[in-house]
Amino acid sequence: MSKIGFIRKQTFAPGVPEDAIVVPDPGEISRPTPSRPPTWVWMVLVLIAVVALMVMLYKTGIRSLAGGSMFIMPVMLISMVMMMRNRVGGGDKKNRGAAKNQERADYLRSLDELREDVHKAARAQASEIAFHHPNPCDGSLATLVGTARMWERGPDTRGNWGHVRLGVGVTRLKTKLTPPTKVPPPEFRETVTTVGARDFLHEQNVVHDVPRPIHLFDQIGWAFFAEPEQRATLQGILRALVCQLCVFHGPDDVQLAIITDDLPSWDWAKWLPHTGDPDFVDACGPMRLIFSDVRAFMDRFETDVRSRPPFAPTMDGSEKPDRWLVVVVDLPGADCSPLLGDQGRTGISVLEATGNEHSVLANADSAYLLDEVGNLLKAAEYKETY
Incomplete structure (x- = not known):
């Protein structure tokens, strides 16, 4: 088995500026106090004037309107002018239908312009995430082999040590969306602009279909559950x-170790330098850390496993293991308790696909469930949902 030397090089990742976008204040419906009598007052005055005129004519014995016409016509004219003034020239011009529709159109147009800025920031964020977590299915990951980005992550690097992409999902937008600062009381809110601002904040605050990583070294391990016929997918x-x-x-x-009863599916892993045994060799070089059951693994690593302290989250300044051991257990029905113990071991992470619902990893924090269409879902309460 030949070996090719590789020297790590410094790499640089794209950045995403954390800008802020301010959502404008929604519209407001004002209700000013009427400054002049309403229309019905003028109608009552006209009616009283007509009745008074008729009474006056009757009392004086005048049977013709010739003498009273000079009185009734100005009254009627003034009343009509005032009523038309209330209807056409008076009132709050800002609350008229045409003006209010124009305000709504202007506000929604401003949201459309902000939405373009948000989408631009979301695309930049999605590209930055995809840079760190390329798609393993379309060849993007394979193109990094042999480049400066291979083996770029170490325990002293910041951000992505121990992170691997699990799938795609939703993440929060880095660009801060600042909500409106002046929101009218409920009874004075203009419905269209208020609903538009609310929906904008709810829908544009996340980025869809971006890689979602998990941190392999943050917990003692992860469990994956699926039906027996879905084993190939798992x-x-x-x-x-x-x-x-x-x-x-x-x-x-x-360091990588694999425990499986399906050796043909994992035969390719023998070419990974991570599966080489540091102590034992055969005619081809270091022996491969590929085992047929948990007992065979423990025969090789029992002393190392038992010498490690109980698992504790890694923090700045804390002592870190010289080499992290990742164990993949692709063995239905296997019992990983000899490897996991009750609390796990520092420096060991287990990826378990055994279907054992009594495992330490079968809990709401570390269990994933493969549904009938192949989506990998976080099992909030595994025993109730599976």
């Missing part, structure tokens, strides 16, 4: 995790 997920782990993490930092 093996594909585990292979993708292993490939990303080995592309971005060097064999001097991460």
